[in-house]
Amino acid sequence: MDSSTRIKVLGRLAQSSTPAADEAIGRACEQAFAALAEGSEYDTLEFSMDVLATVGSRRSKEVVSAIDNFIRSAEARHLVYSNEYGAMVEMLAKYRNAYTLISKSIEVLSGLRYLETPAVVDTLLWASTHAEESVRKDATSALRSLAKYNLSVYYGQGTESGRGIGAAPQLLVVDTLEKKSEEELKTPLRGILTLLEGLLSTSMESSSWSSTAVTLNRATTPADDDIVAVRQRSITLLKKLYGLFETKSQKLSIIRTLNSAARTQIMGAMDKAYADMISANTQEVLVFFAHIVKDEDLQIVQKLEHDSYWIYYHSQSEHVRSTALEVKAVIDANEEYAIYKALVGFEGVFGDWSKSTRDESFALGSQDFRVSEARVIASRIADEGFDIWRRRILTFAKTESNDLATFPVFYEFLAEVASSYPVFALDLLIKDSDALSKFLIPILRGLWDSEKRDELLPLIQRWVQQARPEETNFLYACAKLFLSTKDVDVELLGQLLDKAIELKDAFVLRQVASVAIARSATNEVRGELKVLFLRALSRLTELKDANWVREIWFQKDAKEMIAEFSPKERSEVLKNLQLLPQIDYQAEEVLSVIAEREPRDVVEFLCARLYEPDEHATALAEREGVAHEELPFQFHTLQDPLSSDPKMVVQKVLDCYRKDSSLFEFRGAKLLQVIFPQFSETFQEALVRLVREGGDTELEFVADILRAYNGETFIHPVARELIKRLPPGSPLLTEVEIALQSTGVVSGEYGMAEAYERKRLEVLDWLQDPDDRIRTFAVKYISELEVMRDSERARAEESIALRKFNHGEK
Secondary structure, rough: OOHHHHHHHHHHHHHOOOOOHHHHHHHHHHHHHHHHHHOEEOOOOHHHHHHHHHHHHHHHHHHHHHHHHHHHHHOOOOEEEHHHHHHHHHHHHHOOOOOHHHHHHHHHHHOOOOOOHHHHHHHHHHHHHOHHHHHHHHHHHHHHHHHEEEEEHHOOOOOOOOOOOOOOHHHHHHHHHHOOOOHHHHHHHHHHHHHHHHOOOOOOEEEEEEEOOOOOOOOOOOOOOOHHHHHHHHHHHHHHHHHHHOOHHHHHHHHHHHHHOOOOOOOOOOOOHHHHHHHHHHHHHHHHHHHHHHOOOOOHHHHHHHHHHHHHHOOOHHHHHHHHHHHHHHHHHHHHHHHHHHHHHHOOOOOOOOOOOOOOHHHHHHHHHHHHHHHHHHOOOHOOOOOHHHHHHHOOOOOOOOHHHHHHHHHHHHHHHHHHHHHHHHHHHHOOOOOOOHHHHHHHHHHOOOOHHHHHHHHHHHHHHHHOEEEEEHHHHHHHHHOOOOOOHHHHHHHHHHHHHHOOHHHHHHHHHHHHHHOOOOOOOOOHHHHHHHHHHHHHHHOOOOOOHHHHHHOOHHHHHHHHOOOHHHHHHHHHHHOOOOOOHHHHHHHHHHHOOOHHHHHHHHHHHOOOOHHHHHHHHOOOOOOOOOOOOOOOOOOHHHHHOHHHHHHHHHHHHOOOOHHHHHHHHHHHHHHHHOOOOHHHHHHHHHHHHOOOOHHHHHHHHHHHHHOOHHHHHHHHHHHOOOOOOOOHHHHHHHEEEEOOOOOOOHHHHHHHHHHHOOOOOHEEEOHHHHHHHHHHHHHHHHHHHHHHHHHHHHHHHHHHHHHOOO
């Protein structure tokens, strides 16, 4: 009996309570437990998981224990694969490994979440801290499913008994978390917050299936005693968690989860009990906000203000709104935060809270206000004292964000400070450059255009001399500085390039290349900048890096310089771009500039990507976790310049075909399809000429091209020319049939049957064609379409009948 049949049999036995069924299920479980305890054969372990997923509910306690032990030991096992995979084992191991088994284990645990809730919670929390991202993701998803309220489970809708279990699982989750020590709560913070966010949810969902549809049901969580208790205890846990952590990121994540206690899901009229529950929870959260906001870090104060405002804005309760205003009063009394909000406050709230966010003074005035206020603040620095502002700037620079677009006002403020107080700014760079590493560029820019340039230059040169591998942030800032200065110091840029080459730092090399090509509009230094760019490009190619294109694709000056490159220089650019894992719209912008001058070069570049892919590019894409794609699904800007000479494009692709015709549908034919998504008159003429004048290779070439177009009707003229040339019985006639039969995407139960009928109608007029070969082909082709149409219709009807049977429908 094969594995799938055994699973089906066990599924039937699981529905029986006879002694024989119990005995069979017991044997199957014992075998699975033994395999999980010590087994190392992948297929056996996977089958054991399938067994436990099918019958595990009959011995849930033992199943959860066995899976917990397996999950914690799986990585240490040396997995063995079946001999039938042969040489493919190494590749197979990338997709069938310990992590995929752990993920499958998590699925089994999730199916038992309502039977063994505390044990499942503990195992999933452990898995949520796993080093492997896929395991963490699956564990977090399972925790989310465990904590959320399900309509069918809560009320028993769609169950045989018609009785639900209410919030019993959620109460067990809270019990489990409350019993944990402080240390046990600290480690799996992300998983615990996922659980608590689910417990605080105000919506319930479920789904039901029929033979023709899936129905999604949604309702508001009722304010019964158990749910009120779950929410209250969850908020208490979150407040306890907040006191256990010190880092900003952890505290901010807890605040975000606390804020979910104030969210409502209003579906129809809101009953009083529900409104009272949400109001009480929200007020408790706001009181906690008011308590912690007094002595917190400014970035956290900003988050508390942001969340309190939106609670105020959305709430209908006067008690809640009044409590939110108490938080506002505490924040408004913080003078230091007022300065921070103006300079850094990307989430800060400006304007009158009682006004709508659509009010112009609220929605638009905040940015304008911040910019003008920053100028006023900058003008007061000397009066308030440089020591005070040194501490303030260093504090503000500690704001955590992965997106420097968070700081546009602070950036401009620092540039203004450097311009207005160059002595102070230079002292900041000398003494506090490490702390200000994310904000060096605006300070450097302000100083470079000030009278302190001569004193700044030795400092930059010292940074260049002292730069070490993995410590090149200063070099990057010094290079990027010249993107926005009044002039470019070519000599200094050259020194930065020399150092980047010495350190083999692609990050800085990209920035030097970007500056050299983006600032090339200045005629006096245009030639020198071009030399720097080509030097940087050459070293980037050696380092297998082509990401400079991301920095300059939108720069008009950069594209103008590339347009003026000699054939040899264009070749260097294309050689580098071969390293790109994908040709996206940014790369297309650069390639289009070259294609407009010399489309042949770009066609050869694309053919090389398809037929001579760079091994380094493939390996790099794999390391970075992105797919390596020789061609995009479609071109955006390259199509027009490349399609201007169909004869040349077809000839280049044909040359590649003659050398290697394997996988042509996915290589050369795909290239032609993205360049010519429709058959233009000139492209069609080029293909017809090949059919009429070419030999066997050319005929095969054109037939393979047609297969790339999903049977579109515009390929018919070329297909007819092919049929005229081909002798009866030629294997290429089958290729033409396949090209014509292709349907692309279809939908609906009768989608394929309808597609074949449409194909039949499209060629009916071929039966009256004056050419005997076309008429003969049409008769056979139409007959085959009719057979496939009728077969597909019968298959669809059988599938519908089977689905109705499985869902108990007539």
